Amino acid sequence: MTRRVFLLALGLLLVPWAAARAAVFSPACFTLANGLTLIVVPNPMAPVVSQMVWYKAGAADEAGGKSGLAHYLEHLMFRGTKTIPAGAFSKIIAAQGGEDNAFTSYDYTAYFERVAADRLPMIMQMEADRMRFLSLDPKTSEAERQVVLGERQERTDNSPQGLFLEKLRQLLMPHHPYGRPVIGWERDIDRLSLDDVRAFYDARYAPNNAIVVISGDVDVKRVVALAAATYGRVPRRSGVVRTPMPSIEAPAQTSFRVDDSRVDQTEVLWSFLVPSYGTQKKREAYAYEVLSEILDAGEVGLFYQDLVVDKKVANGVQIRYDPDARGPAMLAIAASLRDGVALDVLQKALRGLITRLAAKGLASQQVEEAKHRLERQAIFVREGLMAPGYAFGAALTTGHAVADVEAWPERIRAVTVDEVNAALRALASSSHQVMGVLAPKPEGDAS
Secondary structure, X not given: OOHHHHHHHOOOOEEEOOOOOOOOOOOEEEEEOOXXXXXXXXXXXXXXXXXXXXXXXXXXXXXXXXXXHHHHHHHHOXXXXXXXXXXXXXXXXXXXXXXXXXXXXXXXXXXXXXXXXXHHHHHHHHHHHHHHOEOOXXXXXXXXXXXXXXXXXXXXXXXXXXXXXXXXXXXXXOOOHHHOOOOOOHHHHHHOOHHHHHHHHHXXXXXXXXXXXXXXXXXXXXXXXXXXXXXXXOOOOOOOOOOOOOOOOOOOOOEEEEEEOOOOOOEXXXXXXXXXXXXXXXXXXXXXXXXXXXXXXXXXXXXXXXXXXXXXXXXXXXXXXXXXXXXXXXXXXXXXXXXXXXXXXXXXXXXXXXXXXXXXXXXHHHHHHHXXXXXXXXXXXXXXXXXXXXHHHHHXXXXXXXXXXXXXXXXXXXXXXXXXXXXXXXXXXXXXXXXXXXXXXXXXXOO
């Protein structure tokens, strides 16, 4: 029996992907017979290895009234399997000198470990084990629910910034999965049952709904063999379907203010909905990346120069845009009010700057300089042990592909000044925007 027939008989046949144009990480990519995507990025700089396991299952995949379910399951994934006692997963890895953790977002949930390279078989077996044999015990599950509720209280309910951001997302994306908190509403967390968790796990934690990225001091052939012997033995699950993203209504309320006695400084957060990699029709997301770099390139960024240096109405300005999303992405402009400046002066300066820039247009030199900065940043990213895991995991769980990650520098390079100015004009005329203010409560206001 040939090796190919033997693997096929075991359900472990590996199908190599078409080679992506090597531009960033030069990965080796495979699909196991059970549908699991395996990406391997050798990096022999140190005898360590990173494993990231990404599931196409996040807060946006939850049914109505079940908010927080994806994050609750993330916690329960550390509560044991048939072979690993409750709470022992992280202890086993720590005893080997490694570290592990996990995180949940709207479009995915990811688990990762960093260990010495010779411990790779161990962590691959452990992740494959909890992909298939998660134990859900009522007692430990209830204890974990209390941990989640404690997290929500600490990060949101007891945090003026957390409550403020939660309200902003609600207003910006009304009646949409992206508008509810990843951690969930307290009322929903209280009602989540083990049946809810089990149904979500069974429906979405499957090899054919997962991406495994291995990077570090590894041999590709050995990793493939290990993957076949561990993940390859997890049966694929039928009926793994992801509901398409619904459309987003324009916000009915485009401004709000929150006064809180726990806040020391007034902050303005102006957020827009713009195209992501998952929703772009042409190359809009790449144009917004270049635009964001122009506006927020530290002390040479246009917003910093105008609001902090020239007008002196802000202490600082930051702009954030992450295009990795199945639905639209959020571009946010945050500015802190300088002492002695009236709030409406800063707000008018923000709106006026966007309007003037859109009317005038950005110059070709500004666009070219921003593109060069972004390309240089990509060079440094290559050296990070976990950078491939984050890049490929976020891309593949939101509808992008390996080839898209590898082609990123080339696509940034191809962005034109006309495309960047079109993005800027769209931002200036957007109806999908909300400006929020978080301010100290005025003295004497006991409300």
